[in-house]
Amino acid sequence: MNKQTLIETHNRIKPFIHKTPVLSSSLINEMLGTEVVFKCENFQKMGAFKMRGASNAILSLSEEERQRGVVTHSSGNFAQAVSLAAKKLGVKAYIVMPENAPQVKKDAVKTYEGEIIECESTPQAREAAANKIKEEKGASFLHPSNQDEVIYGNGTAAIELLEEYPELDVILAPVGGGGLIAGTALAANYFSTKCKVIGGEPMEVDDAYRSLISGKIETNDSFHTVADGLRTHLGDRNFPIIKKHVEKIIRVEEDEIVDAMQIIWERMKIIIEPSCAVPFAAVLKNKEEFKNKNVGIILSGGNVDVKNLPF
């Protein structure tokens, strides 16, 4: 892994993704006493940064591999990202989803012509179903967060942000499976001389925070967080990057996440999902620490059921 890999990744996926806008709000800057810019991956194709990693992973396959299709297990944004990226590249996408996944998520995958394979709602059943597709179809398995091509692809959001705002002192991103924060940390390391990367994580699923302390990958016993995109844990591909390049992880409470989400909705008039309110909540909680800094926040996605909001 070096800077050249990230540059190649960015060039490879450019035709398949949006260069998303960077927005700011004078009211939010006044509220914080600092300058914050938001990289709006909620405006990315299919509504989340996951399009970057999924596109890169499929584009990195050989022609022969592409012909056999790709498979993933996800009920969230990665399922949509793989379906859409595969559709654009003429590749068949098999999406393993728990049978009790919300209809709205199944419909989103179908919109992008992904083929849904239903399974029981356990990690074991998901893996077994994905393995079966791998064996039967010869499809390549794509992991939502713990795969190098996915991590590099995700890192391109921070590359674009640093190209536009080279003076950033810090970039914050949410920590779920670790694929976004790892890619962001690599980008900051190679494309800035001073920009640090800080993760935001819900207190309720603070596995990454604990992993950085213990030095090994920790898991969560429960998943009671409104930040539905972050109910997962780190992996062996992204954890070493996080250990090496992420400054620290700030934990926030559930009500702080919901408040932060509402502030962004009301002040910026943009729709973000709860997961991407987490790093903004971390800044709100630690105003002094970020005062007079140039702060960038990656708003990771905007796929939320507008009929079922947490506020």
Added chain:
Amino acid sequence: MNKQTLIETHNRIKPFIHKTPVLSSSLINEMLGTEVVFKCENFQKMGAFKMRGASNAILSLSEEERQRGVVTHSSGNFAQAVSLAAKKLGVKAYIVMPENAPQVKKDAVKTYEGEIIECESTPQAREAAANKIKEEKGASFLHPSNQDEVIYGNGTAAIELLEEYPELDVILAPVGGGGLIAGTALAANYFSTKCKVIGGEPMEVDDAYRSLISGKIETNDSFHTVADGLRTHLGDRNFPIIKKHVEKIIRVEEDEIVDAMQIIWERMKIIIEPSCAVPFAAVLKNKEEFKNKNVGIILSGGNVDVKNLPF
């Protein structure tokens, strides 16, 4: 009124407003079979196009008039716009509001340091209270929609849109008090050789539609529309402009407004208020008419209570 007046207006208010972005959605274009661009006045300062007219009205006052302050009666976006524009210009703003106005609206005005004068919730009481301020303080009365400076100021949104997209065949805007559609129609008339202007209006408050048929200003008997910004009628300053320059008005049902609003929220990940879903609903309802046209829609504002949504 001529093109020069509009150019001067635009230059006058530029330092006090945002040049708002113009967004589009490939999914919405596919859905419609046409190219639609959205002028995002929901991202305007205080969250609505009203900032343009209010700024121009205050900037057009003499120094002496400014020292005596301004007064308006509004419980909506114009109250916030006058408060913020006045604050930025060091002018005192008196805002007459019905005593039963929602607390969230009162709070918004207070944020921008407008002084609220409460009155009974009747048109007569509002006017009496505003007149009292005019007499006692010598304040200049600003009308939300039926005042030349407000109309010209509102027209600058369409000027910016046409500068960026000179090939537009049609611009649609919502019709409430008539100040936005009249300004938009003037801008299209002077800044394009071919662009027509069409209004969108809720069937439930179709006074403007009926006014264009009868040739005189009609009113509404009831105001049962979700589009709370459009519960008003035309005035003698804007109606002649609308009669002369607006191609037609398309009426839409309440469920069509709510559906259109939800599509924009979900597909574009931006927050718009119900009123500005009305012209988009008009396009959705008349797909054939707009097919293969270059369509612009003015998204008038994004001030909505996110805890009380119509879907």
